[in-house]
Amino acid sequence: MNREKVVFSFFMILALTLNFGFYAGEVDNPNHHNVYELFAVIIVNLIATVLKFGDRSQMGAMLLATSLVALVQLFSASIVWAYVVNIQGNPMTPDTMSTIISLSGGAMIANFISVILLIIETSMMRH
Amino acid sequence: MSLVTSLIMRQMRVPIIILIMGYAISILGMVIAPGFDDQGNPWHMSFFDAFYFVSYTATTIGFGEIPYTFSNAQRTWALITIYLTVVAWFYSLGKIVSLVQDPLFREALKESQFKQQLERIPGTFILICGFGETGHALANALTEQNIHTVVIDENKNIIQTLPLENFSLVIPGYLGDARDPEKLIRAGLQDNKCAAVIAVTASDETNLKIAVTSKLLHPDICVVCRSELAEFEDNMFSFGTEFVVNPFETFANIFAMAMHSPALHLLYDWLTGVPNADLTNPIYVKEGHWIICGFGRFGSDLYKQLLKSDVQVTIIDPSIEKRDAFLNRPENKGNDFIIGTGFDAHTLTVAGASEAVGLVSGTDNDSNNLSIIMTARELNPDLFIVARHNKKSNEKLFAATNANLIMQPSEIIARKIRTLLVSPLMIAFLNKARNQDPSWANITISRIMGALGESLPSIWTLHVNQEEARALCQVLHLGRVIRVGNLLQDPRQKENQIAAVPLMLKRNQKLLLMPTNDIAIKSGDQILFCGTPSALRSMQWSQNDLHSLNYIMTYEDTPDSFVWRKIHQFLKRNERRHRPRQKRHLMK
DSSP states (O other): OOHHHHHHHHHHHHHHHHHHHHHOSOTTOGGGSOHHHHHHHHHHHHHHHHHTTTOOSHHHHHHHHHHHHHHHHHHHHHHHHHIIIIISOOOOOHHHHHHHHHHHHHHHHHHHHHHHHHHHHHHHSOO | OOHHHHHHHHHHHHHHHHHHHHHHHHHHHHHHSOEEOTTSOEEOOOHHHHHHHHHHHHTTOOOOSOSSOOOHHHHHHHHHHHHHHHHHHHHHHHHHHHHHHOHHHHHHHHHHHHHHHHHHOOSOEEEEEOOSHHHHHHHHHHHHTTOEEEEEESOHHHHHHGGGSOOSSOOOEEESOTTSHHHHHHTTTTOTTEEEEEEOOSOHHHHHHHHHHHHHHSTTSEEEEEOOSHHHHHHHHHTTOSEEEOHHHHHHHHHHHHHHOHHHHHHHHHHHSOTTSBOOOOOOOOOSEEEEEOOSHHHHHHHHHHHHTTOEEEEEESOHHHHHHHHHSGGGTTOEEEESOSOSHHHHHHHTTTTOSEEEEOOSOHHHHHHHHHHHHHHOTTOEEEEEOOOGGGHHHHHHTTOSEEEOHHHHHHHHHHHHHHOHHHHHHHHHHHTSOHHHHHHHHHHHHHHHTTBOOEEEEEEOSTTTOHHHHHHHHTTOOOBHHHHTBOSSSTTSBOSEEEEEEEETTEEEESOOTTOBOOTTOEEEEEEOHHHHHHHHHHHHOHHHHHHHHSSOOOOOSHHHHHHHHHHHHHHHHHOHHHHHHHHO
16 A cells, blocks of 8 residues: 555545535536635645655656646636635626636546546556 | 656655645634624635735734734634744745755755756767876866866865866766766766766776776777776776776886987977977987886886896885895896985995986885985986976976976876877877887978977867868869868968978878878878967868868859859850860869
């Protein structure tokens, strides 16, 4: 058992499940999407990315790439949120919500690919 | 990703995760903690406000309670935030600083810097193992000739001060023991650009190990070794080391040369010296009674040479075993062996210093040698003195003694190796010159002096091939005849001669000494020249630039561009129609 891999798998899968939790629901309904969940996704994804720093294997580099993609998507989503609500001072509208959700949907696909890569890597191991 | 960056990134995982966790917990707490706005209504910080607050608190900037005055719940959490994030920052910064100071990391950094320097070297380089006096002199001479070198040495100070020294090219230095094959490989032994390995460490054993390693790991490389003991020398040759340089033997040969033909010795001195130094004067070694103080490797090698010229020799050495061995050999009959050190006047007088013509002070101790020279000079001011100079730091002292010939091992080795590597034809030239009669050397010397004047010449070899003499090859290909004399014409003013003398021509393994000006050049020839640096530049013009060569060969200045070429051809055709014979005559 490789502890490094287990810890990384934990954060990667947690990122995917949280991401799904945030994404699920009607696209333009602010009540269906919790801001705490978005925060948790970002933090967990950040940790998963940092855990792949300095990995010189091909698979490690791929995983770093996919989680960086997810991070870019999630950061965009949170910037949109902060811009509309905190900078412009408007209340959350269905328009804005659907933008945020579609961005987080992209992040979910990136996280999904990460998990698939993780499964491939695990199944390729002999023991 | 390079090894160093991945090493840093890997080590930074934990500090960064701790920072992320610290921030995450603090932000979440600030959002959850209940507060009031300016009207007293219940209010929660947004993630945006919380991130702002934590950011300026964690970095100890501290803007205060923004946007509304905090409630007690918020203040409690702010306390936790302060301790959590500030400690997390200190921890992470400390970790990163200690990582940068980690010896392993620094080594990795230096190694990657060295690798970059190696990659930046254009063309080939020569790996010098051991950067003592010899290595230093060699690196200096080779970089002067625009040849790149790389140094490996196990002395940290030497490698660290390498960038501070004033070489004309950057010399990458690798810190490591050259006996370790792994280190040699890292220093660039197996690099395709590595053309030669020079093993000039102080120990013969190390040099042997380097030679073996180089021959095994990079078989087609040229290996040059320094060796002072005969058994190592044979061993080095046994597996194909190209050149083994023994300072004592080399000096003994030079000494013999000076003894038999002062002119030849002078020629040798000029042609192998550092370019642009002042011309040296000839040395006349007298025949008669010689005294050798110190019968070690140096003394016995010189003795062998003196024996050949049938002079009487007295040896002074403190070793009784050496005397017995000496007296037992039949060929030593007639020569004395006195037990003593040589630096006291008594021994020297017994040895006959006042009537002798020459004295060799050849012990391995510089103070003894200096003392011998001083005492001997007092007894007999006309003595021809050969001094063995061991440590470079004593250079000024030996120069002050006015010894006629000074043997400095590192200088001799550097000179020989430089000649071997920079102008291999020069060795063949000197070997061939040795078999000529003495007047030949005199004529050659006066020719070189007449052409070059006051300073030592540069030596270069002209290879008549596509890469080095493009224009020359093109013209030869057309069937025109170019003679050696044409190359000596100045491409700016063809009536003038450039300051260069052709020393030797090599064609199909045949060597021709001092080729005359009327010899026609063929493709594949190698010609050894000596001359001033500006003559070398002029010659490079005529061998590579078609215009210059055309100018030397004819009076025509041919145009380069397509349109002008066509116009020129048209004009020439018209001209030829009028006087075809004359034109053809001019072309030759």
